[in-house]
Amino acid sequence: MRLAARIGGVLVLAAVLACAGAASASAAASAREVAAALRSDPVFVDESQSGLLTVPQRGQVRLRIVDADIGRIQIAVVASQSAERAGGVGALANAIDQAMPGRRGSLLVTNGSNFHVVTSHAVVDPTAAAVRAAVETHQDEGLDAQLLAAVDGIAEVDPGAERDLNAPPPSAPATPSADDVGDDISSGVRIGLFIVAGAIALPFLIGTIVFLMALRRRRAAAHDREQIDEGDARHALVALGEDIQSLDLDVDMPNASARGRDEYRRALDLYDRANRLLLKDDPSEVELYEARRSIEEGRKRLTAARNALG
Numbered sequence: 001m002r003l004a005a006r007i008g009g010v011l012v013l014a015a016v017l018a019c020a021g022a023a024s025a026s027a028a029a030s031a032r033e034v035a036a037a038l039r040s041d042p043v044f045v046d047e048s049q050s051g052l053l054t055v056p057q058r059g060q061v062r063l064r065i066v067d068a069d070i071g072r073i074q075i076a077v078v079a080s081q082s083a084e085r086a087g088g089v090g091a092l093a094n095a096i097d098q099a100m101p102g103r104r105g106s107l108l109v110t111n112g113s114n115f116h117v118v119t120s121h122a123v124v125d126p127t128a129a130a131v132r133a134a135v136e137t138h139q140d141e142g143l144d145a146q147l148l149a150a151v152d153g154i155a156e157v158d159p160g161a162e163r164d165l166n167a168p169p170p171s172a173p174a175t176p177s178a179d180d181v182g183d184d185i186s187s188g189v190r191i192g193l194f195i196v197a198g199a200i201a202l203p204f205l206i207g208t209i210v211f212l213m214a215l216r217r218r219r220a221a222a223h224d225r226e227q228i229d230e231g232d233a234r235h236a237l238v239a240l241g242e243d244i245q246s247l248d249l250d251v252d253m254p255n256a257s258a259r260g261r262d263e264y265r266r267a268l269d270l271y272d273r274a275n276r277l278l279l280k281d282d283p284s285e286v287e288l289y290e291a292r293r294s295i296e297e298g299r300k301r302l303t304a305a306r307n308a309l310g
Contacts, residue, residue: 028079031086031095038100038107044076052112053077057144064148069155072105075147080111089114104164106154112143117154120164126157130286137290153286230278233288236295237274243302244268250309260308263301270298 029037029046037044042065043058053061065073078092086092093109093116100107106127107118117131130153138145161167244267250256251264274294277287 028081028085030082031092032099034076034078034082035096035099038074038076038096042074044074044078046077046079046082048079048081049077049112052143053147054144057142060144061147061151064151068151069105069158072158072161073151073154074103074105074107075151076107076109077143078109078111083111083114090116092116093118102166104161104166105158108147108150108154110143110147115150120166121159122165123157123159123163127154130154130157133286149286149289152289156285230283230288233274233291233295234278236292237271237278240267240271240274240295240298240302243299244271247302247305247309251305257308257310260305260310263305263308267298267301267305270294270301274298 028048029044034044034046041062043053043062045053045058061075065075076093076096078089083089083092086095089109089111093107096109097103097107097118104120106120108131109116109118115131115135117127119127131150134149134153135146138149244264247264251261271294274291277283277291277294280287283291
């Protein structure tokens with residue numbers, strides 16, 4: 001996988017894998033059409049690519065964006081003809097980004113084989129690693145699994161709106177100076193002006209405090225949810241290990257089914273993978289997600305092994 005970087009309108013990340021066929025050039029959406037659609041919907045899918053990401057799957061991706069990093073992630077599944085006209089998926093992603101002035105966060109563009117991300121911040125390497133891990137880990141699964149994992153990874157490394165390079169500069173508050181007031185204004189009038197200014201600023205101050213408290217509660221709830229998810233994953237891993245041990249004697253029998261042994265080995269490999277991911281003291285959301293998927297797949301393999309061993 002080759003990676004390049006672009007910040008705010010310049011090249012950030014290109015993951016070139018392989019080209020896939022799509023619809024005719026006349027039907028493929030242009031960069032402006034994709035940008036117009038993304039202004040009202042964080043997920044765009046070209047009509048020719050509807051088989052790569054079904055309508056229910058698009059809904060799942062939208063919900064994941066809302067839950068993980070609302071307003072900070074846009075995804076476009078484009079036709080190969082659109083990319084070819086622009087000079088590649090990376091060039092098309094840049095064109096879409098330029099057609100969306102003021103866009104914030106990460107824009108992920110793919111034709112199902114090639115992936116390119118444009119960000120509005122300078123956190124390039126972690127974003128590249130998140131997309132790479134999502135694509136490579138789920139390369140044998142559908143595009144929906146790759147995008148769901150990519151959303152989780154991008155959200156985890158997103159530094160937030162305050163780190164955006166295209167953020168508007170803070171405006172200086174307009175405060176009346178002594179020179180503007182004039183020497184003939186009495187001290188009582190000046191005090192009145194300050195009281196009025198304070199009354200105007202007070203609602204904004206209260207709103208800021210309420211927002212910060214809500215943000216703190218949200219982060220605390222997210223941390224608690226992660227702790228619960230981590231504990232559930234560890235309990236599920238222990239249960240999977242016990243079920244694997246229960247089949248040890250059946251697998252070692254001389255007349256054991258070859259298919260049963262193969263499914264058993266796959267379940268054991270998945271158990272080991274989940275165990276490695278959960279060995280860390282504080283696994284990331286991506287690692288927890290991958291551990292849960294490995295445990296779930298390992299249980300399916302173990303069921304198949306039990307049925308084959310009879």
